[in-house]
Structure formats: structure tokens, C-alpha cells
Amino acid sequence: MPSLGRLHLITDTRPGRDPLAVLAAVLPVARAELVVQVRVAETATDREAYDLTQRVVRLTAPYGVTCLVNDRLHVALAARAAGGHVGADDLPVTAARQVLGPTAVLGATARYPGTAVEAVSAGATYLGVGPCYATTTKSGLPPEIGAAGVQAVAEAVDVPVIAIGGVTAAAVPELRAAGAYGVAVVGALSAAADPARAAVELLRGLSC
Numbered sequence: 001m002p003s004l005g006r007l008h009l010i011t012d013t014r015p016g017r018d019p020l021a022v023l024a025a026v027l028p029v030a031r032a033e034l035v036v037q038v039r040v041a042e043t044a045t046d047r048e049a050y051d052l053t054q055r056v057v058r059l060t061a062p063y064g065v066t067c068l069v070n071d072r073l074h075v076a077l078a079a080r081a082a083g084g085h086v087g088a089d090d091l092p093v094t095a096a097r098q099v100l101g102p103t104a105v106l107g108a109t110a111r112y113p114g115t116a117v118e119a120v121s122a123g124a125t126y127l128g129v130g131p132c133y134a135t136t137t138k139s140g141l142p143p144e145i146g147a148a149g150v151q152a153v154a155e156a157v158d159v160p161v162i163a164i165g166g167v168t169a170a171a172v173p174e175l176r177a178a179g180a181y182g183v184a185v186v187g188a189l190s191a192a193a194d195p196a197r198a199a200v201e202l203l204r205g206l207s208c
């Protein structure tokens with residue numbers, strides 16, 4: 001399996017956002033350091049998720065970028081994405097691994113060392129760990145775990161830990177120092193006035 005990119009761009013499909021325009025801006029600067037996770041609203045249809053995934057797969061293929069699908073693993077398979085990401089309300093990691101097959105990239109959400117170790121035993125190849133900081137992108141989240149929470153998970157597992165939730169370029173150094181391999185962001189790229197520049201700033205911290 002090729003090494004995982006350190007900057008995970010999660011698509012922002014909220015009204016007024018343009019995930020493909022953001023991706024087109026970020027791709028040339030981030031290249032293979034980028035992972036794109038297609039995440040659509042729960043109210044989106046499978047067809048909408050599939051169409052967006054196909055477009056992302058086509059856009060990213062020339063750059064060797066890994067494309068993943070959040071939650072909807074059948075969409076990942078149908079669109080020939082590299083894998084998917086599951087959390088507590090999705091298929092269990094063992095079932096997700098069965099669906100995707102042995103070589104797919106499979107991310108799982110974890111907040112604590114115990115659940116992190118279980119997810120890795122069940123077949124997760126990386127962990128999404130958070131929320132690290134306050135965020136308005138997703139509601140109903142549990143309390144933030146901060147860099148200390150990331151460190152606790154990173155010390156417990158030997159797969160890449162991807163910090164998520166309110167992550168900005170300013171926070172990347174402390175997350176890296178805590179053992180995060182990379183970061184996953186929605187707003188830091190989607191809401192940026194200049195997404196390419198925002199990606200460069202995130203990548204600067206990730207390369208240290």
C-alpha cells in the first residue's frame with residue numbers, strides 16, 4: 001500500500017461551498033501529500049455521492065492522490081475510490097474491512113486509546129482522531145480532546161493518526177509534536193480566501 005498523504009481535505013458540500021473548485025486549487029500544490037475524503041450531507045442521495053466521488057477520482061488520479069469516501073462504502077467501491085472512512089454510527093470496522101477488501105485504505109474514528117487499538121485490530125489502516133478543537137462544521141460532537149488527547153491515541157497505536165476538528169495551520173505544529181501523522185480539515189481549506197495558499201501553510205507544518 002502506498003504511504004498515506006498527510007493533508008486530508010474533506011469535501012464541504014454545504015450550500016454556498018464549491019468542493020471541486022477548492023480541490024482544483026489545492027491539488028497542484030499538495031499533490032500526493034493530499035488525501036481527499038468525499039463527505040456529503042446525510043440528506044444527499046447515493047447518486048449525488050457517487051457523482052461527486054467520480055469527479056474527485058477523475059480530478060485526483062493524475063496526481064496520485066488517494067480518494068476516500070466517508071460512510072458510504074458501496075459508493076467507494078462503485079466509483080473505484082481507494083477506500084473509506086467509518087465512525088461510530090457507520091458499519092463496524094470489521095464489516096467495513098470485509099466490504100472494502102484486504103488492500104483498501106480504511107479509516108476509523110477514535111477518541112481514546114482503547115477504541116483506537118480495537119479499530120486497528122479490526123482492520124483500520126489509519127485513525128481520524130478528534131475533535132481536537134472547537135468547530136462549527138459538524139454539530140453534536142463530544143468535547144474537544146486537544147493535542148493531549150491526540151498524543152494519548154498516537155502512543156497507543158502504530159498506524160497514522162489524523163487529527164481532525166477545528167484544525168488550522170497554527171495548530172499543526174502542536175498536533176505533530178503530539179504524534180499526529182497528518183490532519184483532516186474542512187473549513188481550513190473550504191472557507192479560505194485562497195485555498196492553495198492555505199494548503200501550503202498546512203503542508204509547511206506537516207513537513208516538519
Ligand SMILES: Cc1ncc(COP(=O)(O)OP(=O)(O)O)c(N)n1
Pocket residue numbers: 008037039070071085086087088089090107108109127128129138162164184
Ligand atoms: C479523518 C476523519 N476523522 C474523523 C471523521 C468523522 O467520522 P464520523 O465520526 O463517522 O463522522 P461523519 O464524518 O461521518 O459525520 C472523518 N469523517 N474523517
Ligand SMILES: Cc1ncsc1CCOP(=O)(O)O
Pocket residue numbers: 130131134135136137138141164165166167184185186187188
Ligand atoms: C467531520 C468531523 N468529525 C469530527 S470534527 C469534523 C469536522 C471537521 O471540520 P473542520 O475542519 O471545519 O473543523
Ligand SMILES: [Mg+2]
Pocket residue numbers: 070071085086087088089090
Ligand atoms: Mg461517519
